Amino acid sequence: MKNHTKHFQLVDALGDEHIGLEARAQIEDHLDMKIWLRLLACSTQIEQQIRRQLRARFGTTLPRFDYLAQLARHPQGLRMNLLSRYLMVTGGNVTGLTDQLVKEALVERTLDADDRRSYLVVLTEKGRSEFAAMAVEHEQWLTDMFGGLPQASKDALYEHLGHLRVHLAHGQSATEPLAQQPNPSSRETAS
Numbered sequence: 001m002k003n004h005t006k007h008f009q010l011v012d013a014l015g016d017e018h019i020g021l022e023a024r025a026q027i028e029d030h031l032d033m034k035i036w037l038r039l040l041a042c043s044t045q046i047e048q049q050i051r052r053q054l055r056a057r058f059g060t061t062l063p064r065f066d067y068l069a070q071l072a073r074h075p076q077g078l079r080m081n082l083l084s085r086y087l088m089v090t091g092g093n094v095t096g097l098t099d100q101l102v103k104e105a106l107v108e109r110t111l112d113a114d115d116r117r118s119y120l121v122v123l124t125e126k127g128r129s130e131f132a133a134m135a136v137e138h139e140q141w142l143t144d145m146f147g148g149l150p151q152a153s154k155d156a157l158y159e160h161l162g163h164l165r166v167h168l169a170h171g172q173s174a175t176e177p178l179a180q181q182p183n184p185s186s187r188e189t190a191s
Contacts, residue, residue: 046145053141058134063089065138067097068123068131071107077122079112106130 051062070086071078078086084094098121101107106127112118123131146154 046142049145050138050141054134054138057137058130060134063087063093063097064101065131065134067094067101068106068127069135071121071123072128072131072135075123077110077120079115079118079120080109081118083121101127 047062054060054062054065066087067083070083080094080098081091084091087094098107098109102109105124107121108124109119109121112120149157
């Protein structure tokens with residue numbers, strides 16, 4: 001009965017309009033199922049807010065932001081196939097988005113000097129400048145979203161999620177290589 005009370009306290013705290021994916025959970029479900037749905041609900045809620053703010057403030061999408069962020073982390077540029085893996089999308093999605101960003105002069109695509117069969121993508125000066133402005137606000141949005149949580153809770157959550165990532169990666173590698181996993185559908189569309 002205790003779990004039943006906790007579930008309904010969450011619904012009361014969030015309201016039906018915000019319960020989202022966690023509404024799928026039933027009282028008799030395994031804790032593992034409930035954890036997965038809660039993680040998914042939190043991730044989806046954060047992602048939706050970021051998507052809305054990127055669109056409203058910068059007229060851009062989260063996939064474009066993520067693409068530029070990867071290139072900002074690698075100022076020497078990235079091969080398109082590696083960029084595709086980092087973004088967890090298909091090569092076709094990266095090619096389409098690259099074409100758009102080249103037209104907007106945010107990135108340059110050049111032949112890789114080490115492998116003439118590959119292209120290297122780098123941010124242009126305009127791309128670095130536009131991404132830097134977005135990154136500052138993006139960080140502030142996240143700070144605002146997590147601002148009400150006590151620091152100890154954030155530290156513990158970060159630590160526990162790190163343990164979960166390692167656990168999942170080790171369990172997954174024992175059964176199937178990571179490279180053969182399907183791409184997450186939420187990241188599949190690049191624009």
